[in-house]
Amino acid sequence: MPIILAIESSCDDSSVALLKGHRLIGMRQSGQEEHQRFGGVVPELASRAHQEWLSLIINDLIHDTSTSWSDIKAIAYTRGPGLMGSLMVGAAVAKGLALSLDIPLIGVNHLHGHLVSHFVEQELEEGIFPMLSLTVSGGHTHLVWMESWLEGSSLCATLDDAAGEAFDKCAKMLGLPYPGGPVLDRLAAQGDSGAYSWPMPQLGNEAYSFSGLKTSVLYYLAKHKPDLEDRRDSALRDLCASIQANVVEVLMKPVLHHAGQRKPRSLGLAGGVAANSLLRSRMLALGEQLGCKVHIPPLTWCTDNAAMIATSARILMDHGKVAVESMGEKPLPRWPLMDYLVELSVLNLGQEGES
Numbered sequence: 180m181p182i183i184l185a186i187e188s189s190c191d192d193s194s195v196a197l198l199k200g201h202r203l204i205g206m207r208q209s210g211q212e213e214h215q216r217f218g219g220v221v222p223e224l225a226s227r228a229h230q231e232w233l234s235l236i237i238n239d240l241i242h243d244t245s246t247s248w249s250d251i252k253a254i255a256y257t258r259g260p261g262l263m264g265s266l267m268v269g270a271a272v273a274k275g276l277a278l279s280l281d282i283p284l285i286g287v288n289h290l291h292g293h294l295v296s297h298f299v300e301q302e303l304e305e306g307i308f309p310m311l312s313l314t315v316s317g318g319h320t321h322l323v324w325m326e327s328w329l330e331g332s333s334l335c336a337t338l339d340d341a342a343g344e345a346f347d348k349c350a351k352m353l354g355l356p357y358p359g360g361p362v363l364d365r366l367a368a369q370g371d372s373g374a375y376s377w378p379m380p381q382l383g384n385e386a387y388s389f390s391g392l393k394t395s396v397l398y399y400l401a402k403h404k405p406d407l408e409d410r411r412d413s414a415l416r417d418l419c420a421s422i423q424a425n426v427v428e429v430l431m432k433p434v435l436h437h438a439g440q441r442k443p444r445s446l447g448l449a450g451g452v453a454a455n456s457l458l459r460s461r462m463l464a465l466g467e468q469l470g471c472k473v474h475i476p477p478l479t480w481c482t483d484n485a486a487m488i489a490t491s492a493r494i495l496m497d498h499g500k501v502a503v504e505s506m507g508e509k510p511l512p513r514w515p516l517m518d519y520l521v522e523l524s525v526l527n528l529g530q531e532g533e534s
């Protein structure tokens with residue numbers, strides 16, 4: 180069983196993992212707290228931190244797991260989408276290792292990593308397809324219909340902000356620390372979601388939008404700040420609960436529609452926002468109602484991590500879809516999941532079975 184060394188550096192977290200078959204040998208991460216004081220990720224700081232950390236955590240991982248370099252049979256890295264500078268650092272480290280070890284280099288799509296994150300440390304079942312899968316993170320909001328591990332079509336994507344971005348921006352307006360999503364989720368648990376009502380976009384089931392919510396919250400706070408000061412804590416909790424309810428309602432509407440129409444064999448939820456308690460419970464309830472399995476990763480695999488990149492690379496290897504000439508590939512800051520799947524299907528024609 181070949182060992183894959185995976186590198187994830189698409190945004191602020193540096194993460195590296197070693198995977199053997201479906202067994203995760205180990206993972207090392209380094210967060211970048213310095214972004215907190217800016218209320219968001221600063222791309223230049225992120226890429227410098229990757230430069231500082233990646234080699235260190237790779238060496239730690241190899242040393243702590245007593246892995247020999249010669250046992251590593253492929254290097255996987257996040258080729259995109261993400262921040263250009265951060266991707267370039269990950270790509271440079273990955274290429275250097277693949278070149279010096281003379282082993283294959285596998286450029287992975289970060290969104291496919293999220294999509295398969297539930298299957299880190301799991302055998303890959305084939306009976307789960309078709310799967311209706313929602314990926315929700317700080318940069319992406321995408322509902323897809325997956326026919327197999329590497330074939331699918333897009334059903335609904337965001338026109339403006341991603342769901343995590345909507346949570347983070349609303350949380351920032353409420354004076355909560357970055358990233359606001361998890362804090363807002365915690366406060367919402369003690370609030371009344373019916374205390375405020377926010378507009379629902381009228382976009383049908385093929386597009387998401389969160390800009391209306393963001394603008395409404397901004398205007399409401401500008402107008403009512405003095406009244407809110409009197410009942411600071413309870414108002415804050417109610418605002419969090421009602422904002423969370425709105426985001427989850429917007430996310431679930433197309434999920435309910437397409438699930439009803441297409442009858443999936445399973446449901447999937449992935450990405451950082453899959454950590455949201457209300458969204459998780461709504462997806463689980465839908466699965467129960469439809470009588471189908473719901474794949475939601477444990478919290479560790481919801482946010483960006485290299486184990487999901489390794490799992491995605493493992494799927495590519497299993498399907499013989501490792502490009503031979505990958506050394507010249509450039510990082511792709513914008514790389515839609517569907518473009519990636521189409522590229523893979525073409526690769527399949529000429530190179531089935533090669534890995």
Ligand code: KG4
Pocket residue numbers: 190315316317318319342343344346347358359360361364450451452453454455456481482483
């Ligand atoms: O997948 P991820 O780690 O990074 C990206 O690829 O973007 O997702 C991070 C996003 C942030 O916007 C964060 O606020 C959000 O996931 N998030 C949450 C929760 N935990 C993380 N949003 C709502 N509720 C949560 N519990």
Ligand code: ZN
Pocket residue numbers: 289293316317450451482483
């Ligand atoms: Zn992500």
